[in-house]
Amino acid sequence: MKPFTLVTPKTITEASSFLKKHGDDGRAIAGGTALVIMMNERVFNPEYLVDLRGLKPLRYVRLDKTRGLRIGSLTTHRMIEQSPIVAKRYPALKEAFETIGNVRIRNVGTIGGNLAYAEPQCNPPTVLSALDAEIIVSGLKGSRRIQAEKFITGIYETQLKPSEVITEIIVPPMPPKGSCKFLKFTSRSEEDKPTATVACFLQLDAKGVCKTARLTIGAVGPVIYRCGKSESILQGKPLSDQLLAEAADSCTDSVKALDDIYGSPWFKLEVSRVLMLRALKAAWKEVSS
Amino acid sequence: MEGGLIVKTSGLQEVKITVNGVKRLVPVKSNWTLLRLLRQGFGCNSVKEVCGIGECGTCTVIKDGKPVSSCIELAIRTNGSIIITAEGLAVGDRLHPVQQSFVEEGGFQCGFCTPGMIVMAKTLLDENPTPTLDEIKEYMAGNLCRCTGYWQIVSAIQKASERIAKTTASQPQRRNNRRL
Ligand SMILES: Cc1cc2nc3c(=O)[nH]c(=O)nc-3n(C[C@H](O)[C@H](O)[C@H](O)COP(=O)(O)OP(=O)(O)OC[C@H]3O[C@@H](n4cnc5c(N)ncnc54)[C@H](O)[C@@H]3O)c2cc1C
Ligand code: FES
Ligand code: FES
Numbered sequence: 001m002k003p004f005t006l007v008t009p010k011t012i013t014e015a016s017s018f019l020k021k022h023g024d025d026g027r028a029i030a031g032g033t034a035l036v037i038m039m040n041e042r043v044f045n046p047e048y049l050v051d052l053r054g055l056k057p058l059r060y061v062r063l064d065k066t067r068g069l070r071i072g073s074l075t076t077h078r079m080i081e082q083s084p085i086v087a088k089r090y091p092a093l094k095e096a097f098e099t100i101g102n103v104r105i106r107n108v109g110t111i112g113g114n115l116a117y118a119e120p121q122c123n124p125p126t127v128l129s130a131l132d133a134e135i136i137v138s139g140l141k142g143s144r145r146i147q148a149e150k151f152i153t154g155i156y157e158t159q160l161k162p163s164e165v166i167t168e169i170i171v172p173p174m175p176p177k178g179s180c181k182f183l184k185f186t187s188r189s190e191e192d193k194p195t196a197t198v199a200c201f202l203q204l205d206a207k208g209v210c211k212t213a214r215l216t217i218g219a220v221g222p223v224i225y226r227c228g229k230s231e232s233i234l235q236g237k238p239l240s241d242q243l244l245a246e247a248a249d250s251c252t253d254s255v256k257a258l259d260d261i262y263g264s265p266w267f268k269l270e271v272s273r274v275l276m277l278r279a280l281k282a283a284w285k286e287v288s289s
Numbered sequence: 290m291e292g293g294l295i296v297k298t299s300g301l302q303e304v305k306i307t308v309n310g311v312k313r314l315v316p317v318k319s320n321w322t323l324l325r326l327l328r329q330g331f332g333c334n335s336v337k338e339v340c341g342i343g344e345c346g347t348c349t350v351i352k353d354g355k356p357v358s359s360c361i362e363l364a365i366r367t368n369g370s371i372i373i374t375a376e377g378l379a380v381g382d383r384l385h386p387v388q389q390s391f392v393e394e395g396g397f398q399c400g401f402c403t404p405g406m407i408v409m410a411k412t413l414l415d416e417n418p419t420p421t422l423d424e425i426k427e428y429m430a431g432n433l434c435r436c437t438g439y440w441q442i443v444s445a446i447q448k449a450s451e452r453i454a455k456t457t458a459s460q461p462q463r464r465n466n467r468r469l
Binding site (some may be wrong): 005 | 343344355356363366375409431432
């Protein structure tokens with residue numbers, strides 16, 4: 001690791017202006033669980049590290065009646081996993097966070113850091129996209145909201161501008177007769193990075209007809225994929241085992257799988273299909289009970 | 290200096306840190322990890338580096354009550370922290386219940402993973418004094434051992450849990466003070 005200078009801003013504006021001023025020479029650090037490894041390997045050699053940990057107000061998990069669940073970007077994975085609100089209203093979110101790496105990583109790594117890191121194998125982007133979450137980022141010209149699904153633009157690439165800091169993640173309220181499921185598959189050991197992550201959100205109307213379906217697949221390719229064709233198979237129809245199977249069969253139609261240590265493209269697509277069917281069945285069971 | 294910002298220079302920087310009960314002001318370099326500070330600055334050689342990427346758990350230490358991988362913590366960012374390593378668990382000759390149980394159950398062979406396992410098990414029992422088998426496995430999953438096959442480690446933790454329950458039952462005044 002190359003020596004650097006540590007900067008400890010007290011406000012988001014201070015952090016943004018410092019990041020803007022130093023461009024590529026500056027870099028934000030939250031938990032450091034991804035960045036310190038990359039600095040050790042000299043992938044990044046920032047001259048200035050802008051420590052976000054001092055921004056204490058950004059650590060919270062809160063339920064807002066109209067807007068839904070609000071999570072501060074500096075909230076650790078472990079805080080989300082252990083939040084009673086998350087366990088009760090958003091169990092899929094709990095599942096995604098409690099299966100990140102190991103307890104030590106979850107004690108330190110943050111939700112904002114995970115999203116900005118944008119490694120395809122990360123769990124949260126898949127489930128946040130299915131839940132139609134928004135990511136609030138703040139820069140010198142104020143803040144803007146980005147749909148979780150569109151936030152990641154490539155491997156380790158996001159829509160974030162150099163001076164922008166992620167401040168909050170907002171997950172819409174869980175509607176009645178709505179359910180979300182998250183599943184992942186690891187090919188070597190339980191705590192390994194996944195071959196595939198899938199999430200599905202289903203909402204039925206009073207008559208049991210599928211009102212909304214949002215299906216997402218992560219880890220197999222560079223970005224998060226929405227399964228548009230599967231969603232249109234489900235929407236507007238009463239659900240059945242056969243319809244779910246049909247939807248799962250076409251869920252990987254628009255996915256570009258990469259060949260890597262986590263699996264071959266064929267294997268990843270097959271795993272995604274199987275996981276998606278399981279997730280859909282579980283979600284259907286929950287909404288119809 | 291930037292307006293309102295504290296810009297620390299990249300030379301040596303003083304950090305106030307409490308390690309195993311001893312509070313010190315130590316000079317660190319910006320690119321030192323907490324692991325390096327603990328080994329070189331405090332002589333805590335129980336803290337070992339294997340993977341250097343947060344996966345194996347041999348470098349586990351307790352930072353402000355929570356287990357962390359010291360190989361990926363920057364020393365410069367630990368100002369004001371309270372650190373406990375395996376060296377800080379025994380009181381004189383009296384081993385911590387987790388250490389005593391590892392000895393009795395044979396929870397190690399080569400011993401390389403043991404300090405990390407022991408501090409991890411201590412925080413597990415601090416957070417959850419009576420864990421189920423699944424809870425033990427889940428919590429300890431990120432600490433790797435190439436020798437034991439894990440079962441002896443699991444039974445050592447179960448035994449430590451019973452031992453701590455007995456001590457707290459016989460000393461009611463210490464019930465609220467499980468962090469021995
Ligand atoms: C052993 C191991 C196993 C892991 N397993 C998993 C897993 O199974 N699933 C999974 O999802 N993840 C996994 N991870 C990744 C882990 O979740 C990330 O390392 C973590 O979330 C990053 O958060 P951080 O706060 O430590 O970020 P940092 O390391 O501090 O930062 C990462 C990047 O994000 C930027 N950044 C941080 N915060 C912000 C912000 N608020 N605004 C703008 N930019 C910001 C930094 O500049 C940097 O580029 C694993 C990591 C390790 C080391
Ligand atoms: S050396 Fe730190 S986790 Fe392996
Ligand atoms: S006792 Fe040898 S690695 Fe665990």
